[in-house]
Amino acid sequence: MATGVIVDGPCIIKTGTGSASALEELGRSEAGVDVTENAFFYDVHGDDNGGDVGPPIDIQFMGEMHIIRAVMTKYDEAVLNKIRCRLLAGAAGTVGATGTLMFAESKFFRVLLHSTNRPRNYLQCVFRDAFEVNKGTKHSKAVIIAHAYMNDSRVVYNATAT
Secondary structure, three states, X not given: OOOOOOOOOOEEEEEXXXXXXXXXXXXXXXXXXXXXXXXXXXEEOOHHHOHHHOOOOEEEEEEEEEEEEEEEEEEOHHHHHHHXXXXXXXXXXXXXXXXXXXXXXXXXXXXXXXEOOOOEEEEEEEOOOOOEEOOOOOOOOEEEEEEEEOOOOOOOEEOOOO
């Protein structure tokens, strides 16, 4: 495959916050959405290389998660409020039950980065970080950060856009 300039096109951010987890448009990014793909590894130490103080004799791959960061200049405040509670089907301004298991209790969100050329459909997202919204006479921007995790089939995202 030849190298070239890659343009995904405008990115519409959608979340599975509608009735029966249907997709709703959350907003549109200011200058694209940043995705950081983090891999996890575990060092395997052995006496061949000095035990736990020496370099590893092997490295185990332990999975992956992605961090999605979007600054939105156009967004739906009602949909944003649905994710502000951090638990799927919660209410904005109301803190969910302490000890809730995000995956076992299906409290995670679906997040679709719907770009024209290469959509990314994240299946299990948790909004772990602070939400940012500026208030004042200048137009508001909303900043969201979602952590996307592998599901039971070890899928972080796919290309489904519906």
